[in-house]
Amino acid sequence: MATTAKELRDLPDEELAEHITTARKEIFGLRFQLATGELENTAGIGAAKRELARALTVARERGIDIESIR
Numbered sequence: 001m002a003t004t005a006k007e008l009r010d011l012p013d014e015e016l017a018e019h020i021t022t023a024r025k026e027i028f029g030l031r032f033q034l035a036t037g038e039l040e041n042t043a044g045i046g047a048a049k050r051e052l053a054r055a056l057t058v059a060r061e062r063g064i065d066i067e068s069i070r
Contacts, residue, residue, distance in 0.1 A: 003051070008058045016059055020066070023052040 008016060027048045033039035059066055 003054070005054050005058060008055055009061075013062065013064055016055060016062075017064065020052065020055045020059060023048060023055055027052060 003019075008019065011019065027045070030039060030045045030048055034042065034045065039045075056066060
């Protein structure tokens with residue numbers, strides 16, 4: 001998924017909201033795999049969190065209502 005902040009800024013609001021939703025689902029899945037012992041690459045959790053933080057930062061810069069995305 002790894003996108004840069006510049007790529008995220010180029011996305012329309014709807015796609016950015018979809019990206020945030022997808023990133024949250026990915027983090028949930030990774031945390032579930034970690035809890036069940038299935039996750040081999042634990043560094044992926046940190047990378048997914050940074051990806052979500054990047055997207056949320058861009059959304060806040062634009063003034064998108066993040067609460068409605070959840």
